[in-house]
Amino acid sequence: MEFRRLGRSGLSVSEISYGNWLTHGSQIEEDQAKACVNAALDAGITTFDTADVYANTKAETVLGRALHGQRRESLEIFTKVFWPTGPGGPNDRGLSRKHIIESCNASLTRLQTDYVDLYQAHRFDRNTPLEETFLAFSDLVRQGKVLYIGVSEWNAEQITRGAALARELNVPFVSNQPQYSALWRVIEDQVIPASKREGLSQIVWSPIAQGVLTGKYKPGRQAPEGSRATDPAGQRMISRFMDDDVLTAVQGLQPIADEVGLSMAQLAIAWVLQNDNVASAIIGASRPEQVGENVKAAGVKLDAEVMAKIDAALAGVVQTDPTLTQTP
Numbered sequence: 001m002e003f004r005r006l007g008r009s010g011l012s013v014s015e016i017s018y019g020n021w022l023t024h025g026s027q028i029e030e031d032q033a034k035a036c037v038n039a040a041l042d043a044g045i046t047t048f049d050t051a052d053v054y055a056n057t058k059a060e061t062v063l064g065r066a067l068h069g070q071r072r073e074s075l076e077i078f079t080k081v082f083w084p085t086g087p088g089g090p091n092d093r094g095l096s097r098k099h100i101i102e103s104c105n106a107s108l109t110r111l112q113t114d115y116v117d118l119y120q121a122h123r124f125d126r127n128t129p130l131e132e133t134f135l136a137f138s139d140l141v142r143q144g145k146v147l148y149i150g151v152s153e154w155n156a157e158q159i160t161r162g163a164a165l166a167r168e169l170n171v172p173f174v175s176n177q178p179q180y181s182a183l184w185r186v187i188e189d190q191v192i193p194a195s196k197r198e199g200l201s202q203i204v205w206s207p208i209a210q211g212v213l214t215g216k217y218k219p220g221r222q223a224p225e226g227s228r229a230t231d232p233a234g235q236r237m238i239s240r241f242m243d244d245d246v247l248t249a250v251q252g253l254q255p256i257a258d259e260v261g262l263s264m265a266q267l268a269i270a271w272v273l274q275n276d277n278v279a280s281a282i283i284g285a286s287r288p289e290q291v292g293e294n295v296k297a298a299g300v301k302l303d304a305e306v307m308a309k310i311d312a313a314l315a316g317v318v319q320t321d322p323t324l325t326q327t328p
Helices: 030-042 054-067 097-111 130-142 156-169 191-198 209-214 232-241 244-251 254-260 264-273 288-297 304-313
Strands: 003-005 012-014 016-019 047-049 076-081 116-121 146-152 173-177 201-204 278-283
Touching (some): 003 278, 012 016, 012 278, 054 097, 156 173, 173 191, 209 264, 254 304, 264 288
Parallel strands (some): 016 047, 076 116
Antiparallel strands (some): 003 012
8 A cells, every 4th residue: 555645734644545435334234344444454545534424424333333443543534524414404514613513523423533534524515604614623623633624525716715714723724525537527627726736635536437437337238236326325426427428438448457457447546546636546345355456556657658548538528627516
């Protein structure tokens, strides 16, 4: 495993991190989830990403139990706040002081830890003053419950505003967590330049485009049973890639992967790690062997010729529109 610094901070994270968005507490049983976490630890992954909203808090609980007994100082545990949890009352969502403080305390209990290494605003909240949000984050940092602050799917202007407040409050604001893959490059034009300017790294999710970049979805054919495309929770995100033109283009990556001795999934993960603003790529898994295969992308260097071949294969199906950065 290789490691990278997160933003301008002194915190190192594993190039491949383990996430449990659609798996723990929903798709797979807890024993299988624990086996996947153990496989991640065995492979050298030290960075684990979750959120309170995943499986309506169950994912945090499962991850907390799976990591119980591990040396806490050897792990980087990340979680997020914004989306509604529990009964969904008027204060059960967003980035108000009330929701942030209460959500953080609940996440710590579920994760069985006294602190999280990175606490992330899961989306931008247009209904709460940004000053209120960052003051709440600042207080959590000073209480020792949170070591660093990050965001997820914020656009360039939002990141810039947040960074200004973080400097004013002396809050270690270090990262953004966007969707990023060879097919989905909407952060490249604006978000990455703003992040570099403000000292943030990207911790990217869906580097294999919800599984599409593995090549398992074939144009003109039904999605394999049990795959992300047949899962109700995953269908919404993967649908944008389930176009025959996209699936046909993706098949053109197979000879490139063969040429460099990688699987298509490994090639996709290695591709995002070629970006020097990416600190870590989040992988998920429903089977332990998937973890072992995907971590082989760590440390892979793709030369300019290979990168150009990937661009050529995907020409015409890559999404680059910066306005598609997700906000509610």
